[in-house]
Amino acid sequence: MFIYLLRRVVFALVLVFTVSSASLLLTRAAPGDYATSDGLRGGRERMKVMRERYGLDRPVLEQYLRWLGGAIRLDFGYSLAYDRPVTDLIPERAANTALLAMTALLVATVVGLPLGVVAGSRRGGLLAGSVRLASVVLLSLPPLLTSLFLVFVAARTGWLPIGGIGTASHLVIPAAALGLPIAALFERLQAQAMQEVIGQPYVLAALARGVPRSRILWRDGLKAALRPVASVYGLVVATLLSGSFAVETVTSWPGLGRLMLEALQARDVFLVAGCAATGSLFLACGTLLSDVALAVVDPRARE
Amino acid sequence: MWRWQSWIPVPANRIGGALVLIVVLGAIAAPVVAPHTTGHSFPELLSAPPTIPHIVDREGLRLPFIYPWRIANRLEQRFEQDTTAPVPLGWFTNGRLVDSSDDARMPLLLLGSDSYGRDVFSRLLFGARMSLALAIAAALGSMLVGGLVGAVAGYAGGSTDDLLMKATDLIMVLPMMYVALALRAALPLVLEASTVFVFLTAIFALVGAPFVSRGVRGIIRTERRLEYAIAAVSLGAGPGRLLIRHLLPAARGFLAVQVTMLVPAFIVAEATLSYVGLGFPYPIATWGTMLREASNVRTFADFPWLLSPAAAIFVFVLGLNLLVQGRDDGFLKKPVL
Numbered sequence: 001m002f003i004y005l006l007r008r009v010v011f012a013l014v015l016v017f018t019v020s021s022a023s024l025l026l027t028r029a030a031p032g033d034y035a036t037s038d039g040l041r042g043g044r045e046r047m048k049v050m051r052e053r054y055g056l057d058r059p060v061l062e063q064y065l066r067w068l069g070g071a072i073r074l075d076f077g078y079s080l081a082y083d084r085p086v087t088d089l090i091p092e093r094a095a096n097t098a099l100l101a102m103t104a105l106l107v108a109t110v111v112g113l114p115l116g117v118v119a120g121s122r123r124g125g126l127l128a129g130s131v132r133l134a135s136v137v138l139l140s141l142p143p144l145l146t147s148l149f150l151v152f153v154a155a156r157t158g159w160l161p162i163g164g165i166g167t168a169s170h171l172v173i174p175a176a177a178l179g180l181p182i183a184a185l186f187e188r189l190q191a192q193a194m195q196e197v198i199g200q201p202y203v204l205a206a207l208a209r210g211v212p213r214s215r216i217l218w219r220d221g222l223k224a225a226l227r228p229v230a231s232v233y234g235l236v237v238a239t240l241l242s243g244s245f246a247v248e249t250v251t252s253w254p255g256l257g258r259l260m261l262e263a264l265q266a267r268d269v270f271l272v273a274g275c276a277a278t279g280s281l282f283l284a285c286g287t288l289l290s291d292v293a294l295a296v297v298d299p300r301a302r303e
Numbered sequence: 304m305w306r307w308q309s310w311i312p313v314p315a316n317r318i319g320g321a322l323v324l325i326v327v328l329g330a331i332a333a334p335v336v337a338p339h340t341t342g343h344s345f346p347e348l349l350s351a352p353p354t355i356p357h358i359v360d361r362e363g364l365r366l367p368f369i370y371p372w373r374i375a376n377r378l379e380q381r382f383e384q385d386t387t388a389p390v391p392l393g394w395f396t397n398g399r400l401v402d403s404s405d406d407a408r409m410p411l412l413l414l415g416s417d418s419y420g421r422d423v424f425s426r427l428l429f430g431a432r433m434s435l436a437l438a439i440a441a442a443l444g445s446m447l448v449g450g451l452v453g454a455v456a457g458y459a460g461g462s463t464d465d466l467l468m469k470a471t472d473l474i475m476v477l478p479m480m481y482v483a484l485a486l487r488a489a490l491p492l493v494l495e496a497s498t499v500f501v502f503l504t505a506i507f508a509l510v511g512a513p514f515v516s517r518g519v520r521g522i523i524r525t526e527r528r529l530e531y532a533i534a535a536v537s538l539g540a541g542p543g544r545l546l547i548r549h550l551l552p553a554a555r556g557f558l559a560v561q562v563t564m565l566v567p568a569f570i571v572a573e574a575t576l577s578y579v580g581l582g583f584p585y586p587i588a589t590w591g592t593m594l595r596e597a598s599n600v601r602t603f604a605d606f607p608w609l610l611s612p613a614a615a616i617f618v619f620v621l622g623l624n625l626l627v628q629g630r631d632d633g634f635l636k637k638p639v640l
Contacts, residue, residue, distance in 0.1 A: 140624050144575050240478075245480050265488070283478070
């Protein structure tokens, strides 16, 4: 178990390192830098001053090593566009994305798993049928579309604020847009797992012993069927981040995704790398947590 | 296990197939079916609502016709129907299936017009060509790259396999959207449409490849131990022939399912990139650039027809999902996007 965890931690570290380095080098390799995208305002003289100030005139390798040296000490350099240290800018945005992603995951779990148990334990019927139909529809609606649709409904009816951040009601649309497609995924996985579990001889044996049906379903069945869902949790973190990018753009949620988009467009290299490092840290934590969860639920995964 | 089939009389995969077919046919037949070209704008009809074909007027039944829109309030961009002057529809004129008989009086706008006065329906059909072609080309690219990597890894085994699979794992856990975004941002921000097409295809193909290579590697690994593979080797087949002629065909079913997962993911990825302004340049019609019209919340609350590309994406993806799920319920392992 310890070695298993150690390996996962090493993987997480490699992930954060690779992603942030790659994004820095990629943005640096792009034609033009922040000075050219900003230089239109300042002219040639200002461009030169800025390049010198931020070290953009140095060779890429030297810049990279300098950034790496700072990053180890949690100093991610200066954002050129905001003229503030990257470490000042990111925490707030990261917290917003984390809030959005966590709420969405909660929505997905609370909605998806119970419905999966219901749909998976019945052979037919209107309830199970409609749950399945709803899931198939939702699975065909990526967060970009759900958020557009929900924003449209909100704009038409005026029930909910359509963008920005502030009160809890601002969270409803982004969280629903991000969470519902994942709820559908969880529902399908849970339903399939339930169907398999229900076919097992030990379930029949429990029924024969007189264990109530609801207890078999909601205690034993749910537990046994958690494994496939737990194994997907780690992968869903990536889906959440991808989806939250679209949702943040549509609903003007000031999260990490939008910050990174702005930074990429402005060629704000250190901010891009900082965002990528934070995002990959989320990802690494998510996969790590789900690996632990999986190891707890299913001892076989520990090997 | 699609039991709701029992109360919908047609099997789910047929419905799915029909939906996919409608979209694909619409894309192929775009030059004939679309009444207008993608760039043609009607300056008098900015953000005009759809013109719904009627067949009944006050005097009773007649051939299909539309009512012209008269601008009622230029500030709010509000139109009113002019029921006194119906414009009949013309069939098979100018090489088009159906169009208004007199564009000067009122063009046929089946899904309204956008803020530049361009016909949304025509753009939707031509946009489908771009979006579908891009997604399909990228999916084929993923098959090629992923298939190759997977085949090599599965065949070689040992440290080659280890290394390739570690890299695959690393790319697979990344959020696809961000990888595509970072790669796209490494290119100049403004590019020609054809360049964008090539680059996006390459980027998506690379991002999607790990999903293919993982499965192909597994299949090759198990297949190469089977008797028929050993027989082929003992008959003198080299590694290349063994892989291409004997082992890869075993992965056909898996590859087919992968295509139906990658294509929707790529369509959405294009839409997202174009929506944020990193996809195709603005005059080009794709589902993504069309959705960009809807990026101003105020506009699209009043002009819901601007959301029709979203509906098109939904219909196509739903069709693909039903097509696959109707046959095989167990395909959902990892969401690509």
